[in-house]
Amino acid sequence: MKKIGLFFGSFNPIHIGHLILANYILEKSDMEELWFVVSPQNPFKDKKSLLADHNRLDMVNLSIKNYPKMRASDVEFSLPKPSYTIDTLTYLHEKYPNYQFSLIMGEDNLAGLHKWKNAEVLIKNHQIIVYPRLFEGEKKNNDYTSEGENIILINAPIIELSATDIRNMIKEGKNVRPMLPPEVFEYLDGSNFYK
Numbered sequence: 001m002k003k004i005g006l007f008f009g010s011f012n013p014i015h016i017g018h019l020i021l022a023n024y025i026l027e028k029s030d031m032e033e034l035w036f037v038v039s040p041q042n043p044f045k046d047k048k049s050l051l052a053d054h055n056r057l058d059m060v061n062l063s064i065k066n067y068p069k070m071r072a073s074d075v076e077f078s079l080p081k082p083s084y085t086i087d088t089l090t091y092l093h094e095k096y097p098n099y100q101f102s103l104i105m106g107e108d109n110l111a112g113l114h115k116w117k118n119a120e121v122l123i124k125n126h127q128i129i130v131y132p133r134l135f136e137g138e139k140k141n142n143d144y145t146s147e148g149e150n151i152i153l154i155n156a157p158i159i160e161l162s163a164t165d166i167r168n169m170i171k172e173g174k175n176v177r178p179m180l181p182p183e184v185f186e187y188l189d190g191s192n193f194y195k
Contacts, residue, residue, distance in 0.1 A: 032065035
């Protein structure tokens with residue numbers, strides 16, 4: 001079985017924090033590839049500030065061109081909206097029966113996992129790799145941290161970069177160059193995106 005990590009997100013835009021984390025997970029695990037699954041519509045997020053699907057996919061592709069173990073996936077673009085992780089996984093298992101998929105999520109998402117569609121099935125059937133996040137809201141000692149061997153808390157570096165903050169800084173005309181892969185900065189710099 002080929003081991004694939006799935007890093008779901010809007011990637012609106014993808015930033016260096018995403019790449020640092022993805023690289024850390026690839027280097028510190030037995031995963032053979034990590035796929036950035038660009039989500040067209042997160043059921044928990046407002047769609048108004050979302051760039052078009054193809055623009056976000058383009059930015060992911062640009063940012064990972066020098067990372068041979070990373071892929072950009074548009075699998076959710078053709079699935080019913082809104083996108084639910086369990087439905088995407090069902091589709092991927094049918095398409096790639098010899099692949100073993102693990103989910104990658106932040107500790108903040110783990111805290112809200114009980115709200116996800118078929119959360120118990122996700123936990124039972126998939127390894128979930130959880131990276132640390134500083135966050136407020138639901139308690140960190142949530143129901144799933146001791147759920148068993150399928151939830152793995154990793155000691156990845158905490159990189160508190162937020163795509164929302166980056167979008168706001170672009171809108172305000174501030175310099176975001178250090179926060180973005182160079183190719184993504186160039187892509188955005190020549191556009192009116194987020195302005």
